[in-house]
Amino acid sequence: MSGKFYITTPIYYVNARPHIGHAYTTIACDAIARRHRMLGDDTWFLTGTDEHGQKIERAAQAAGKSPQQFADEVSDLFRSSWDRFGLSYDDYIRTTSDRHKRGVQALWRKIRDNGYIYKGTYTGQYCVSCELYVDGAEPGAECPTCGRVTETVKEDNYFFKLSAFQEKLVELYTGQPDFIRPETRRNEVLSFVNGGLRDLSISRSTFSWGIPVPDDPRHVIYVWLDALANYVTALGYGSNDTTKYEKYWPPDVQMIGKEIVRFHCVYWPAFLMAADLPLPKCIVAHGWLLFEESKMSKSRGNVVRADTIVDVLGVDALRYFLLREVVFGQDGSFSFDALVQRYNADLANGLGNLASRTLTMITRYFKGEVPYPSHAAHKPEDDAIAETARKAIADFGSYFDQFQFSKALESAWGLVSAVDKYIVENEPWALGDKQDEESRQRLATVLHTSAEALRIATALAHPVMPDSTAKIWEQLGLGDIKQFDFKQLAWGQLHLGTKLGEVKAVFPRADKSAIERMQKMEEQNNSTAPAPMTPATAVTPPAAAPSAPTMAAPAKPVATVPDGKISIDDFTKIELRVAQVKVAERVKGADKLLRLEVDLGTEVRQILAGIAEAYAPETLVGRKIVIVANLAPRKMRGLESNGMLLAASLEGGKPVLASFLEDVPIGARLK
Numbered sequence: 072m073s074g075k076f077y078i079t080t081p082i083y084y085v086n087a088r089p090h091i092g093h094a095y096t097t098i099a100c101d102a103i104a105r106r107h108r109m110l111g112d113d114t115w116f117l118t119g120t121d122e123h124g125q126k127i128e129r130a131a132q133a134a135g136k137s138p139q140q141f142a143d144e145v146s147d148l149f150r151s152s153w154d155r156f157g158l159s160y161d162d163y164i165r166t167t168s169d170r171h172k173r174g175v176q177a178l179w180r181k182i183r184d185n186g187y188i189y190k191g192t193y194t195g196q197y198c199v200s201c202e203l204y205v206d207g208a209e210p211g212a213e214c215p216t217c218g219r220v221t222e223t224v225k226e227d228n229y230f231f232k233l234s235a236f237q238e239k240l241v242e243l244y245t246g247q248p249d250f251i252r253p254e255t256r257r258n259e260v261l262s263f264v265n266g267g268l269r270d271l272s273i274s275r276s277t278f279s280w281g282i283p284v285p286d287d288p289r290h291v292i293y294v295w296l297d298a299l300a301n302y303v304t305a306l307g308y309g310s311n312d313t314t315k316y317e318k319y320w321p322p323d324v325q326m327i328g329k330e331i332v333r334f335h336c337v338y339w340p341a342f343l344m345a346a347d348l349p350l351p352k353c354i355v356a357h358g359w360l361l362f363e364e365s366k367m368s369k370s371r372g373n374v375v376r377a378d379t380i381v382d383v384l385g386v387d388a389l390r391y392f393l394l395r396e397v398v399f400g401q402d403g404s405f406s407f408d409a410l411v412q413r414y415n416a417d418l419a420n421g422l423g424n425l426a427s428r429t430l431t432m433i434t435r436y437f438k439g440e441v442p443y444p445s446h447a448a449h450k451p452e453d454d455a456i457a458e459t460a461r462k463a464i465a466d467f468g469s470y471f472d473q474f475q476f477s478k479a480l481e482s483a484w485g486l487v488s489a490v491d492k493y494i495v496e497n498e499p500w501a502l503g504d505k506q507d508e509e510s511r512q513r514l515a516t517v518l519h520t521s522a523e524a525l526r527i528a529t530a531l532a533h534p535v536m537p538d539s540t541a542k543i544w545e546q547l548g549l550g551d552i553k554q555f556d557f558k559q560l561a562w563g564q565l566h567l568g569t570k571l572g573e574v575k576a577v578f579p580r581a582d583k584s585a586i587e588r589m590q591k592m593e594e595q596n597n598s599t600a601p602a603p604m605t606p607a608t609a610v611t612p613p614a615a616a617p618s619a620p621t622m623a624a625p626a627k628p629v630a631t632v633p634d635g636k637i638s639i640d641d642f643t644k645i646e647l648r649v650a651q652v653k654v655a656e657r658v659k660g661a662d663k664l665l666r667l668e669v670d671l672g673t674e675v676r677q678i679l680a681g682i683a684e685a686y687a688p689e690t691l692v693g694r695k696i697v698i699v700a701n702l703a704p705r706k707m708r709g710l711e712s713n714g715m716l717l718a719a720s721l722e723g724g725k726p727v728l729a730s731f732l733e734d735v736p737i738g739a740r741l742k
């Protein structure tokens with residue numbers, strides 16, 4: 072049974088440019104939305120920007136812009152980031168849009184007509200930064216949320232009868248324990264509400280950047296009532312067309328950061344109750360993303376942009392890292408070192424290596440067709456892999472649906488490492504060298520089992536890494552992953568004889584230079600970034616994302632180097648590594664060309680080399696050579712060459728392979 076599924080991110084306040092924290096929330100929602108689409112649910116994924124309030128009015132003024140112009144610019148930055156990252160939102164709501172204003176005013180009228188809005192005088196402290204009235208505080212008191220000094224305000228305001236909802240809210244939290252997740256947040260909210268609720272001032276008359284109160288335009292609506300309403304106005308609430316509202320309301324998941332729990336878990340359900348609207352099913356608060364253990368903040372200058380990571384490692388690497396490394400609900404730490412380490416361990420050497428070695432061997436030994444497993448050659452360890460896969464499917468689903476992304480991915484990667492071990496123990500390359508029927512049958516079984524496990528791990532990882540899993544899926548010969556019905560995912564569906572697609576590395580290994588590049592990009596960005604509270608016009612929106620993760624160094628400012636010389640930076644771009652030849656053979660129809668398979672320690676690659684006249688293939692097997700490991704793949708005679716070996720020759724003379732006098736480990740880098 073498929074149902075509807077409505078998920079929302081908080082709408083982002085346009086006083087700051089998008090950073091990795093915003094990306095984290097939005098990526099988590101994107102992964103959840105993708106999983107629900109995969110399962111056949113009619114899914115609606117909403118994000119957008121929050122653009123009203125005194126803070127924006129003041130920031131725009133400081134920047135010499137109109138508030139609308141200011142909001143337009145920053146809202147565009149968010150949207151273009153999400154587009155660049157390929158995030159699959161269905162709607163992008165802006166609180167300055169007419170459809171939102173109309174909806175908010177309709178909501179106000181409904182709450183007012185139900186008797187929950189009255190006029191009164193407010194005297195008290197207000198935090199402009201948090202747009203928060205601080206109850207019971209003395210003049211000069213600090214804001215309990217951000218620590219800034221509050222301002223004293225006295226004005227005729229409209230009030231919302233929040234106090235009327237205290238009991239109903241407590242009933243909600245206790246009767247529906249999953250309404251707020253995780254439990255720690257639920258307990259905080261419960262004790263806050265049990266401490267007593269005072270009526271809430273919901274209009275302001277001292278500034279004008281907001282939505283006018285219906286029938287009293289001297290007031291604008293409190294920015295939090297305005298902002299929270301986006302979740303319902305985006306579906307057409309208050310308009311003539313309520314099709315979407317009827318289809319998707321209420322939200323199934325509302326994702327927020329822990330700092331806005333009170334607004335979403337106290338005020339929001341109270342507003343909805345007051346307007347007779349059904350409540351969201353669950354509000355999920357995640358923790359903060361810290362940078363090397365400390366909170367990212369503009370004043371510390373340690374705000375990391377997601378774009379930098381996407382430029383260097385690709386968007387899937389960022390998505391995987393955030394969901395794998397951070398325990399959802401808790402604070403998580405981000406560092407470039409941890410990112411690259413995780414990328415290499417789990418993606419380059421994990422899923423990526425499993426894909427390339429399995430598919431390469433099927434190509435080599437079975438002409439690129441998934442072989443038939445043989446009953447005669449069956450062994451208990453094959454069943455063990457099947458069992459691990461079944462467990463991974465079940466565990467992944469239940470963890471993921473409980474927002475435990477890290478554990479879900481851990482269970483999928485448990486399968487990846489089990490197959491890795493299985494391949495090492497069964498040595499398919501050794502079986503491939505033998506010609507007897509028994510070895511041949513065992514080889515077919517081992518490769519079939521590995522490919523089936525690869526298929527399942529790839530399917531599970533799809534909502535988290537949509538692009539790279541789509542590529543592996545195609546390489547497996549399975550076509551468009553979007554067409555696959557994930558409710559059917561089970562062991563044993565890989566059709567025998569499936570013709571593989573073209574095999575290509577999906578996660579090229581990243582080295583230390585990747586970290587340096589990201590750090591430099593952030594340093595440069597921070598030194599040119601506009602001061603806080605000014606709009607980000609100095610930042611050019613990034614160009615379209617490359618479709619594949621690329622390790623190519625981004626263009627750097629050209630240093631002055633004497634004619635004909637290159638800088639050390641240019642040299643370090645070339646990744647020279649020691650590799651050992653595993654297979655060498657002539658290429659049909661090409662006198663000079665040899666096809667080699669070389670082991671880099673972390674992976675086996677195919678390289679084509681024009682050395683057939685100088686070296687007999689059999690003399691090369693076992694020999695250690697030097698290759699350019701980060702050369703973009705090239706096609707020669709219809710075969711892909713993934714790297715280049717180094718050989719020296721004089722014009723017209725025979726090439727001589729570069730080699731070492733002393734023994735040298737496979738994979739060592741030349742520098």
Ligand SMILES: [Zn+2]
Binds near residue numbers: 198202203216219
């Ligand atoms: Zn504050």
